[in-house]
């Protein structure tokens with residue numbers, strides 16, 4: 001039989017199979033890992049049974065899941081991290097790589113709660129991983145070798161793009177690309193509401209908005225043009241676009257984005273201290 005599993009990750013344990021855990025797991029399965037390469041754990045037995053039924057993966061307790069794992073991916077909420085680390089720490093294999101995707105949780109936080117010398121990597125992914133269009137940023141901890149950064153990157157490449165970054169950038173990255181899909185969905189909601197306000201059927205307003213977003217994102221990605229250039233091309237002198245943009249400027253929408261994203265980064269930095 002053809003060997004499709006990238007061997008570097010070895011057996012992967014996923015702890016916490018909620019929104020992001022499932023996105024990552026399904027990305028791995030779509031990109032060559034087999035159900036037998038994965039051990040999955042979730043606090044909710046119903047959730048675990050559902051994932052076992054849909055993906056054919058093996059569901060276990062956290063301690064059982066990590067016992068034979070070469071790579072452990074932790075995808076629980078930051079508030080659940082300490083209890084989980086205490087539970088699995090004694091069961092980790094000596095040369096394991098621990099990859100955490102929890103917002104705000106630093107590699108130092110993880111290293112302090114895991115056996116001395118454990119290799120950890122901090123990763124910030126986002127939900128478009130569900131459709132293989134994720135954006136992940138990977139940072140190594142003190143004991144994580146370059147080859148292990150590559151293993152963490154390989155895991156994330158299963159569902160999108162990956163950047164290796166210094167850890168000091170992670171709070172800003174969490175605020176931009178980690179939380180970013182929510183800001184875009186929020187803008188989309190507002191545009192659809194505006195269409196409905198103008199009398200369009202909701203389905204029509206939705207189709208117009210979603211395709212416009214998709215087209216604009218594709219232009220940004222494929223042309224490599226600066227967004228200002230692309231925006232100016234839409235704005236005819238004395239026309240509709242510039243009239244709308246003046247309203248956005250009057251309502252300080254750009255300043256609101258700056259404030260909002262700054263607040264998200266501050267919140268990310270707070271999460272390691274358990275607030």
Ligand SMILES: NC(=O)C1=CN([C@@H]2O[C@H](COP(=O)(O)OP(=O)(O)OC[C@H]3O[C@@H](n4cnc5c(N)ncnc54)[C@H](O)[C@@H]3O)[C@@H](O)[C@H]2O)C=CC1
Nearest residue numbers: 016017018019020042043044075076077078080102103125
């Ligand atoms: N949702 C998002 O857009 C993103 C989330 N993240 C991070 O990913 C992590 C997970 O977030 P979501 O998937 O949104 O949350 P979620 O609440 O959907 O999933 C967390 C899962 O962990 C399970 N869990 C909690 N404690 C556990 C334990 N001790 N053992 C096993 N399973 C346990 C829960 O039952 C739940 O299914 C968070 O740390 C978050 O900061 C990172 C990037 C994006």
Ligand SMILES: O=C(O)[C@@H]1CCC=N1
Nearest residue numbers: 102103174178179180
């Ligand atoms: O809202 C949160 O805390 C997580 C991290 C990035 C996206 N969702």
